[in-house]
Amino acid sequence: QSALTQPASVSGSPGQSITISCTGTSSDVGGYNYVSWYQQHPGEAPKLMIHDVSSRPSGVSNRFSGSKSGNTASLTISGLQAEDEADYYCSSYTSSSTRLFGGGTKLTVL
Amino acid sequence: EVQLVESGGGLVQPGRSLRLSCAASGFTIGDYAMHWVRQAPGKGLEWVSGISWNSGVIVYADSVKGRFTISRDNAKNSLYLQMNSLRAEDTALYYCAKVVRGGYAFDYWGQGTLVTVSS
Numbered sequence: 292q293s294a295l296t297q298p299a300s301v302s303g304s305p306g307q308s309i310t311i312s313c314t315g316t317s318s319d320v321g322g323y324n325y326v327s328w329y330q331q332h333p334g335e336a337p338k339l340m341i342h343d344v345s346s347r348p349s350g351v352s353n354r355f356s357g358s359k360s361g362n363t364a365s366l367t368i369s370g371l372q373a374e375d376e377a378d379y380y381c382s383s384y385t386s387s388s389t390r391l392f393g394g395g396t397k398l399t400v401l
Numbered sequence: 402e403v404q405l406v407e408s409g410g411g412l413v414q415p416g417r418s419l420r421l422s423c424a425a426s427g428f429t430i431g432d433y434a435m436h437w438v439r440q441a442p443g444k445g446l447e448w449v450s451g452i453s454w455n456s457g458v459i460v461y462a463d464s465v466k467g468r469f470t471i472s473r474d475n476a477k478n479s480l481y482l483q484m485n486s487l488r489a490e491d492t493a494l495y496y497c498a499k500v501v502r503g504g505y506a507f508d509y510w511g512q513g514t515l516v517t518v519s520s
Contacts (some may be wrong), residue, residue: 327506342506364406395445
């Protein structure tokens with residue numbers, strides 16, 4: 292059960308767009324449309340931002356979008372805002388009915 | 402309003418046991434799968450265990466299999482994690498999380514309970 296692979300950090304200026312990748316295998320990311328993304332601010336619990344690859348829960352800004360190609364899923368944040376600065380984690384359902392998280396990506400808004 | 406409140410964490414010696422609880426309110430826990438996720442200090446999220454709505458399906462991460470046991474009491478709207486043979490590497494903030502209806506993502510999380518394994 293190796294963790295999904297995410298870049299350790301990404302950065303962008305206000306108003307710009309950034310994309311965070313999440314790479315797994317055909318037994319998790321590539322095999323199911325059950326990738327989710329979570330935002331975590333320091334000292335807070337994670338918050339669901341995207342589920343089922345590209346679905347946004349009610350209340351989540353449409354600046355957040357998700358996609359998947361093969362074994363790699365992606366989270367894109369457009370119109371970057373200061374409040375988007377946080378850690379982001381991807382997660383996937385697996386062929387063993389377990390879950391895997393990525394190592395996390397620290398987003399810095401310059 | 403959906404709320405999840407974890408309890409039972411604390412300082413414990415290696416090899417000892419601890420039982421975590423998660424009290425749910427604002428929804429009927431018996432309608433949803435529930436999971437435990439942990440986060441070691443300064444580290445990322447690690448999925449620990451999950452249980453289906455009727456306890457028919459139970460899964461564990463390899464790192465805790467054989468040592469941890471997840472259970473639920475739908476009548477008490479509660480989720481539990483029995484942790485035995487604790488190791489230093491089990492030190493983490495433990496979150497309980499509710500699964501989104503009909504899906505696999507976690508839409509509500511508690512604030513976590515801290516488990517510290519140290520002599």
